Amino acid sequence: MNSFVLAECTTVEGALSQLKDGAAVKAGGIDLLERMKNGTYQPSKLVNIRNISALRGIQKTQDGLTIGALTTLSEISEHPEIQTQYQILSDACGHAATPHLRNVATLGGNLLQPVQCWYYRSAEFECIRKGKNFCFAFGGLNQYHAIMDYGTCPAVAPSSSAVALLGLDARIELSSAKRGKRMVSIKDFYVEPDANPTKFTVIEPDELLTAVMIPKPAPGTRSAYQKYGEKESFDWAIADAGVVLEMDGNTCRRAVITMGAASPVVRRSQEAEALLAGKRITEETARAAGKAAMTNVQPLSMNAYKVDLFPVAIYRTILLAAGQASRDPSAAG
Ligand SMILES: Cc1cc2nc3c(=O)[nH]c(=O)nc-3n(C[C@H](O)[C@H](O)[C@H](O)COP(=O)(O)OP(=O)(O)OC[C@H]3O[C@@H](n4cnc5c(N)ncnc54)[C@H](O)[C@@H]3O)c2cc1C
CATH class of the missing domain: 3.30.465.10 (Uridine Diphospho-n-acetylenolpyruvylglucosamine Reductase; domain 3)
Known part of the structure; x- marks a missing residue:
């Protein structure tokens, strides 16, 4: 790890006045210190905001x-x-x-x-996210990477x-x-x-x-999130789903379906949302919405399993949000 100056701040104004010349903000420090220790980020000053x-x-x-x-x-x-x-x-x-x-x-x-890609997180690889012109994941180990919406970096x-x-x-x-x-x-x-x-x-x-x-949530709102991982805990999601349902009695007035670990930035599935709007939430409509979320998927060489996992994550989270299922015991965390 490089040597650095530490600015301890107790006010927002004090911290903002320190944010220049490549200074990095330190909050909990979990992600920041990991990148400093593995040599991929070497700020000359840390602005500790933890005590504000x-x-x-x-x-x-x-x-x-x-x-x-x-x-x-x-x-x-x-x-x-x-x-x-x-x-x-x-x-x-x-x-x-x-x-x-x-x-x-x-x-x-x-x-x-920042993203958890092991090429980005290793000082051994100079990738497109670090200003170079190559992505190692396309031809390399890509089992945790995107299945949709990617071009430059998955x-x-x-x-x-x-x-x-x-x-x-x-x-x-x-x-x-x-x-x-x-x-x-x-x-x-x-x-x-x-x-x-x-x-x-x-x-x-x-x-x-x-x-x-x-x-404020609209009247009749119910929501849920579930994360699926390789391990039961201690890890980021390989597929996660968020569901917000605005209900009129048993009918879904409006649905918002979000997905992490599918694409380079968090996304909504408008296809799944459209399938639920105006319908009763049932096992059948929830499963159909999960399937619809897999429109325009382009899995990489090692992550086709996500095309099967996301529909399950979504449909089980819809039923959880609707109060028709308990939290999935196979979900992580
Ligand atoms: C084993 C493990 C499993 C994990 N699993 C998950 C998981 O399942 N889901 C998940 O979401 N995360 C997961 N994480 C990541 C973890 O949650 C994040 O590292 C943590 O939330 C970062 O918060 P922090 O306060 O420590 O941020 P820091 O490390 O202090 O900061 C992270 C970045 O944000 C910047 N920053 C922080 N706060 C501010 C601010 N207020 N203004 C401007 N810049 C700021 C910092 O400069 C740095 O670049 C996991 C981490 C580990 C080690």
């Missing part, structure tokens, strides 16, 4: 919820309002990584973690909380010393690698992610 109390906590507002960027995944998953009104987010944060990691991992850091979106927040139509608050605050919809937050392979999100180097705002 103003960035921590969950507030109920007139419009919904505001969650501070430093709120941990455990705090989010255990919050009573989130457990009852925003189940998809409680499920996603409560099943990411491990209990120990969830006690340290922050919402901001979780949303901003490494998948790793953040569980992003799958939930896309379903909830959240907005991200970004703050800078020079330009003040701006709000970005989560659907515009992640940058497709085809547009810019070295930039993962729209955040600028002088900006802090300060909060996440979630609108």
